[in-house]
Amino acid sequence: MTDTDPSTEPLPATWYEATRVARPQHPRLGFDLDVDVCVIGAGLAGLTVAREIAMRGWSVAVLEGGRIAEAASGRNTGFVLPGFAESVDGLVERIGLDHTKRLWALSEQGVDYVRRTIDDNNLPGVDPVPGWLRVHQTDEPDRVRADVERLRWIGADVEMWPTEKVRAELSSARYFSAVHWRNAFHIHPLNYALGLARLAADAGCRIFEETPALSIDPAGVRKRIVTPNGRLRAAHVVFAGNVQLGNLMPSLAQTLLPVNTFVMVTEPLGNRLKEFVRYRGAISDTARADNHYRIVDGDRLMVSGRVRVWQADAGRFASALAADVTRKFPGLGRVEAAQVWSGTLGRTIHRMPQIGAMAEGVWVASGFAGHGLNTTAMAGELIARGIVDGDDTWRLFAPYELVWAGGRTGAAVAQGLYWWRSGAAALAGSLSRYRERRRLAKAERDAAVAAAGPVIPPERLPADQIAAAPVAAAAPAADMPSGAPSGGQPERRKNRGKRRGVKKDGSEGSAPPDAAPSPESTTH
Ligand SMILES: Cc1cc2nc3c(=O)[nH]c(=O)nc-3n(C[C@H](O)[C@H](O)[C@H](O)COP(=O)(O)OP(=O)(O)OC[C@H]3O[C@@H](n4cnc5c(N)ncnc54)[C@H](O)[C@@H]3O)c2cc1C
Structure with missing residues (x-):
């Protein structure tokens, strides 16, 4: 399905591109290369893995089909939040409370990683703002x-x-x-990604832009990756290509919607x-x-x-x-x-990221959905520790294995659910605002009644005050059509507010409003 043909439409410029720091051009791979680790994809996931591996002293190369952070990592809203795309209730239901707490702590470490990386390195133009x-x-x-x-x-x-x-x-x-989430913040994600790429390069990582990985043989001890103008051999390969991975690894691509x-x-x-x-x-x-x-x-x-x-x-x-x-x-x-x-x-179908080893030396860091700023950082550290230190904390994500995303049917179901939930949320919001208007109107009426003081029935008022009172409950109102029955139903309703307005001293109180105040008048 397409609304327009994306191949003929230039992408609209982003505010991030208009406000980014300098973007150095990294070379294309034009020769054969042997490294310890090959990372495919220079989004936030790939860049974090690569930086962490390089900092541990291993040789690492990143292959990026386009430019650094040209995809989701440089185009998102920039919210760095704890947690995952999956809800806390969903996590507890599937993996239990203790396991949820451990995953949650990792997600918070992802937030801290981003904050620390910005602060410790004075990354320019990232501008974190708390909350x-x-x-x-x-x-x-x-x-x-x-x-x-x-x-x-x-x-x-x-x-x-x-x-x-x-x-x-x-x-x-x-x-x-x-x-209110105190540990969250927002950033300029493209400038963060460009800063991360510089830190990775400073740590010894080699980044090749405009170098798509065209095919891979992951079977042997040394994995072989083919690009247009050079081949790469590596002991470990990390798939961090998100939805663009496509034909390179169809079985993996099909697990993402x-x-x-x-x-x-x-x-x-x-x-x-x-x-x-x-x-x-x-x-x-x-x-x-x-x-x-x-x-x-x-x-x-x-x-x-x-x-x-x-x-x-x-x-x-x-x-x-x-x-x-x-x-x-x-x-x-x-x-x-x-x-x-x-x-x-x-x-992913389970709304949790795919993090860990799929086979000996074959790793995946993917499926971060709309919650990728903290989780890509978390995944980068976990995978680097897994590869270099043999740490298996990444296994905490094992319950969230690779699941087929359902192809076109899965997409149609997801779109339908989105529309249905949007409609339901809009309706719930309208109902809440309606209830608030009614509550405020009632509160104003009650306040007016309270201000008016106790109501004294006209028959119990002293005779001199009955004359002064504007309401003559028993007498026909001046504007009452002649012949209408006195004290009839319509008149009782019409005069109800006025009667409430008669104070003990016989003076007239302020009448309650006829209509509920508009929503704006309650706030501005
Ligand atoms: C509009 C929008 C708003 C968002 N807002 C937020 C937010 O506020 N907070 C939040 O936490 N998350 C947000 N997200 C999600 C977040 O941006 C992503 O989860 C995260 O950036 C994913 O990073 P990534 O590295 O996995 O993938 P990507 O950024 O997509 O990077 C993958 C890279 O791999 C490359 N690649 C793929 N295949 C190959 C290949 N064969 N050879 C070479 N290179 C390849 C691609 O070219 C690409 O550059 C948002 C996403 C979008 C789209």
Whole structure:
């Protein structure tokens, strides 16, 4: 399925390309080479494995079919979060609590690895900004509280933010309580990947760009890899090619479902952005692949969302992503897209990454889905330790073996589920906002009644106050059609508010509002 033919469409420029640090050109492989380890793919997974192996003193070469981090690793939203694409509940259900805690700790180590690598090496242009706010669009504080407790139980550093605190940072009537992740942050992922490549090269790793691995013979003690202009022999080969691996290893490629998602950066929004978005960290407001956003360049928003299992022209999603912003923050006014692009992530059926040895000397680091910034770092360390030190911590991922992703049927099911869940989430959000409007209207009515003081039935008022009172319950109202029965049903309803408004001293209290306040009036 294609919306357009991707081979004839130039990829739209990304904001990351426009703001990246210098990108040195690495050579093509034009000769035969013998190394200890050959890594296929220079995304974040391949670069981390290669750097870690080189730092341990082994010889390593990276083959990259295009340019470094040209695929998902240089096109993503840049959220570095603990955990995995699979939910905590899903993990516990499948592997039990203790095993989940151990995997969770590894995922946190992945976050720490990225932070440490940036800090220790002063990587330029990566600009880490702390915090992740996972906002709920439904008003379920008890559920959020329970989530926070469960997450703390497995070792996550989280706190609950009540609705008022969320809305103090994000002025949207769509938002209720949130989970705040203190150990998360966001970065410029392309600059991080380019920094990682430099560190790997400094440690002795040889990187070859525009050098696709065309075929491989993984059977012998020395694996043989063929590229257009040179061959490579290595004791170990690491497949870190994500969904682009294709024909090189079809059995592996078929275990990944390619999922396209889209990223937009707005034109500068000026000072008005601060009125609505004051939180500087990463923000997600659904549990699905969309919507995630953050401030970049001081006054622009980067927004990612929407999912297609087929190739689609990113430009077609610009207005949809801009509309997502105005739905959240109507007061922002018109939002224009400056850049929009797509990226392809590789998802496994079990939503967990594929990490470890498939055969003697044949390793895989793949399937990180939309949660790859911490997990590629974690996988890089685990595989390097596995190859060089014989450490088998990677076996903790053994329950998540290679499973066929279902081909076209799997893709169709995934797309259908995405649409269905999006619809269900939108409905749940509308219901929550409706309930909140009703609750606020009732609270205002109750406050007005309380302010009015106790109600005294007119027949018990002193005679002089009955004359002063604006309501004559027993007498026909001035505008009552002649002949209408006094004290009839419609009149009782009509006068109910006024009667409540009669204070003990006979003066008129303020009438409660007829309609619930608009969502905006409750927050802005
Ligand atoms: C739009 C988008 C937003 C995302 N946002 C986030 C986020 O905020 N946080 C997060 O944690 N994750 C996010 N992700 C996911 C994350 O980007 C990926 O999980 C991660 O980058 C995967 O890294 P990788 O190294 O496995 O694969 P890739 O980055 O895809 O790299 C694989 C590389 O292998 C090369 N290759 C493949 N086959 C061959 C071959 N035969 N020969 C030579 N080279 C080959 C490819 O050219 C490619 O460069 C997002 C993904 C997308 C698409």
